[in-house]
Amino acid sequence: MIGLIRRVLSRLRMIEAPDLVTAVVSQHPTPKDLTPGRLFLVQSEGLEKWACFRCPGGCGQKIMLSLVGRREPSWVVRTDWLKRPTIQPSVRQINRCGCHFWVTRGCVDWCGDSATRSPLQD
Numbered sequence: 380m381i382g383l384i385r386r387v388l389s390r391l392r393m394i395e396a397p398d399l400v401t402a403v404v405s406q407h408p409t410p411k412d413l414t415p416g417r418l419f420l421v422q423s424e425g426l427e428k429w430a431c432f433r434c435p436g437g438c439g440q441k442i443m444l445s446l447v448g449r450r451e452p453s454w455v456v457r458t459d460w461l462k463r464p465t466i467q468p469s470v471r472q473i474n475r476c477g478c479h480f481w482v483t484r485g486c487v488d489w490c491g492d493s494a495t496r497s498p499l500q501d
């Protein structure tokens with residue numbers, strides 16, 4: 380239902396179509412589950428522990444962000460009623476992809492120093 384509302388709002392151009400939509404799960408997603416456009420919040424014991432998604436820079440690598448504050452580094456993911464995630468702080472890949480981006484209300488915003496801003500072509 381939320382997905383339908385989100386699609387209608389983006390079709391009406393009232394919101395930007397999100398690059399990522401949150402799904403709350405209790406197990407780490409398998410590589411097959413990890414479809415582009417989904418951000419998995421892995422919960423255990425009622426706590427959000429990890430955020431997992433495919434790198435939007437196109438290397439396709441699984442990104443796993445720790446949401447547990449006592450680990451370093453850690454991130455905060457807030458999800459709005461349209462299931463659009465906002466991630467703080469930014470995410471920087473240290474692989475060949477070298478992408479650096481923010482996720483705000485489900486949309487990927489590339490940083491000026493990002494080595495990749497769109498899917499890698501190869």
Ligand SMILES: [Zn+2]
Nearest residue numbers: 434436438476
């Ligand atoms: Zn990448």
